[in-house]
Amino acid sequence: MTTPRRAARTARAAKIAISLPHEQLQYLKAAEEAGRGSVSGHIQRLIQREREAADIEQTLRRLFGDEPRPGAEHEAWARRALGIDGPVKPGDPNGPSGPNELSDGGGNVAA
Incomplete structure (x- = not known):
């Protein structure tokens, strides 16, 4: 049975399968066990940081062109x-x- 809470969570997120080297999976699971968020949450934060870095890079290119700094x-x-x-x-x-x-x-x- 699908609860309203589960339906809302499913509507905003897709479940996927990914392949990771064993040591990376161990790291993520250890972080989760230590209370530093879920495996999914960790990956979401990494993607968010990557998007923010791309936004910053785009702003710097707009301001300074192709100069490295x-x-x-x-x-x-x-x-x-x-x-x-x-x-x-x-x-x-x-x-x-x-x-x-x-x-x-x-x-x-x-x-």
């Missing part, structure tokens, strides 16, 4: 925005420009 001008602007090298002033010619502008125009870092 922010350029020196971005780092200098960030230091000023954080108050490390003095405040960023509106229209700062040494800060990021164009579509990569990280300020709201009033010298505040955009959220």
